[in-house]
Amino acid sequence: MKSDAVLLHVPVGVWQKMIAYVTICSTEINGFGLVDVIGPNEFALSDVFITDQVAAAAKVEWTELGLALCITDLINRGDDPRRLRFQWHSHVNMQAFFSDIDTGGIEKWSGDWLISLVVNKHGEYEVRLDMFKSLRIRNIPVTIVFDNPIDPDLIAQCQADIAQHVSQPKPHKIKVTRYVPGFTDFLDIATGDDQYA
Numbered sequence: 001m002k003s004d005a006v007l008l009h010v011p012v013g014v015w016q017k018m019i020a021y022v023t024i025c026s027t028e029i030n031g032f033g034l035v036d037v038i039g040p041n042e043f044a045l046s047d048v049f050i051t052d053q054v055a056a057a058a059k060v061e062w063t064e065l066g067l068a069l070c071i072t073d074l075i076n077r078g079d080d081p082r083r084l085r086f087q088w089h090s091h092v093n094m095q096a097f098f099s100d101i102d103t104g105g106i107e108k109w110s111g112d113w114l115i116s117l118v119v120n121k122h123g124e125y126e127v128r129l130d131m132f133k134s135l136r137i138r139n140i141p142v143t144i145v146f147d148n149p150i151d152p153d154l155i156a157q158c159q160a161d162i163a164q165h166v167s168q169p170k171p172h173k174i175k176v177t178r179y180v181p182g183f184t185d186f187l188d189i190a191t192g193d194d195q196y197a
């Protein structure tokens with residue numbers, strides 16, 4: 001991976017939520033998401049959701065009112081509405097690419113920058129970053145990094161299971177016997193530490 005690549009970290013749970021919307025919905029569907037800058041050329045997506053929209057088999061349009069209500073919601077819960085920097089939509093079973101309609105929609109974005117993603121029901125996707133200020137830079141390639149943090153409760157459970165069931169080997173004396181032809185009994189030939197308790 002090139003060091004100057006733009007990375008978008010996506011927790012697996014957030015990705016699954018988006019894919020669930022896409023899988024369940026028989027038409028195109030559009031949503032947004034919250035993004036934070038976590039480093040140079042590095043972003044993190046923390047949630048995806050849908051707003052009021054008019055969706056058809058091959059077209060979807062979010063409403064200004066739906067987006068405005070969503071922004072009001074963010075403000076009401078003390079969140080920074082500028083975190084709304086991610087827009088995604090589904091092409092249902094069609095190829096996942098940015099159509100002229102999609103790029104036309106991106107041009108209308110009023111923020112400083114936006115990460116856009118188009119996905120389909122097969123899980124194929126394209127993702128791009130657009131800068132609007134101070135320079136207008138279009139279609140900067142973005143690489144998604146899927147983050148899969150382990151749930152802290154699950155870690156605690158596994159630690160308890162390991163403490164209960166897993167112990168360290170204890171050296172102990174064993175007697176090694178071997179059958180020697182001509183002798184009627186097994187012959188003790190050695191004793192030592194068992195390395196493989």
Ligand SMILES: [Zn+2]
Binds near residue numbers: 089090097098099102
């Ligand atoms: Zn589209």
